Amino acid sequence: MxxxxxxxxxxxxxxxxxxxxxxxxxxxxxxxxxxxxxxxxxxxxxxxxxxxxxxxxxxxxxxxxxxxxxxxxxxxxxxxxxxxxxxxKGWWDTYGVSGRGYITMESDAESVRTFQALLIPGLLQSEDYARTLFQNSENVRADRVEPLVTVRMIRQERLRGERKPLRLEAIVHEAALRCLVGGIEVMYGQYAHLAELAKLPTVSLRILPSSAGSNARMASGFSVLTFPDKILPDTLYIEHAFGGTDTEKKAEVDAAKVAFKRLRAKALDEAASLAFLERVAEELS
CATH class of the missing domain: 1.10.260.40 (lambda repressor-like DNA-binding domains)
Known part of the structure; x- marks a missing residue:
């Protein structure tokens, strides 16, 4: 019990x-x-x-x-x-963010494994990159942009925190690095932000180059969240164009873990990923 x-x-x-x-x-x-x-x-x-x-x-x-x-x-x-x-109420309520959905789960998770094919993961986005995404979203009113950016930046503080730190293992497809969000200046800032966060002891960043080929699991981003002391089962969160869904069903969570492991095997290691990121930034100039 x-x-x-x-x-x-x-x-x-x-x-x-x-x-x-x-x-x-x-x-x-x-x-x-x-x-x-x-x-x-x-x-x-x-x-x-x-x-x-x-x-x-x-x-x-x-x-x-x-x-x-x-x-x-x-x-x-x-x-x-x-x-x-x-x-x-959660801290996010202060910023008008719903107390349901991914952010509430992430706030209590001890680790997150995430794969993103087309965008930089929210936990690794720079302020300007996140702002551009919200500004370009048809579902976000202009007066909601800054509160949402603030929430995204607050979430990242756990990557640096000593109390209740969040461990993040991210696999990012090369396409996400080359998708120009907000133009060259914004992307330069995003590359620098990625490189900075990737050096944190709580963060593992691996780049999946286009040369690695395709995979059926690359159709959408997904995350697997693990909670402290296994007090709750691991949870799979799947993103889609109109939001996201989560499930604790073991078969689906296990399938996501296997998919993540396979994607990680195809991805560059952490050192090679940083070098790859630097090359992409140089090619942008």
Whole structure:
């Protein structure tokens, strides 16, 4: 049975997912099916699914009903405190960013493996590069550009942080380096930013040259997130033109890990990647 420690300082995303995992375990321990639980608690199967998957928070009143239905008597204080923690706002809320999606997962992850084919990964983007992307996005209002740039830069601070650092292993296709985002000056700044971050002990950057050939997994970017102490299963996040989706399904996550390993085998090593980056910058002049 999953337990929670008050000493852990996790954000609302991982807290919701942890709470959902506990609630699912309690339901299964009570030998209740989804339908039986929904009828007793008086919620829909879709709502229970979102609660157990951590996609939706559980308020204290609903949690009390669920605990009564599941016959749990020894963990009320722990679980109700978890409910209150799950309702907290993340730091990104200050900038008007939704408390759902990739950023909330990344904030609690201890490591990220990411592959990007056409753009520099967000965690490695320079300020001007990120600003240009947001300015050119049809879905971003002009008044939202600077807050979104700020959020992206704050995310990168964990790569340099001593407390709760984030380890990043990034594979970037050569096409992303050669795609002119914002013009030559912006790209020069981006190359310099990449070179600087690549030297951090928390960052591994590998370039996948075009000469390595094609791969079916190169159709879209994807990331695999790992959480502290395996408190939650590894999660796969897949980006697409209109947003992204995430899954904890082991078969899909494992397939992504295998794909990443194969891409890494084709990519240049870290030293060769920095040298390649320098050559691309020289060719741009």
């Amino acid at each position: 999953t337990t929670w420690s008050d000493d852990e300082d996790y954000g609302p995303s991982i807290t919701r997912r942890m709470l959902g995992l506990i609630m699912r375990q309690l339901r299964e321990q009570a030998r209740m099916s989804t339908i039986e639980a929904c009828e007793a608690i008086e919620i829909s199967p879709a709502t229970l699914s979102r609660l157990e998957n951590g996609q939706q928070g559980v308020n204290v009143h609903l949690a009390k009903s669920m605990l009564d239905v599941y016959g749990e008597v020894g963990r009320h204080d722990e679980i109700l405190d978890l409910c209150r923690r799950s309702q907290r």
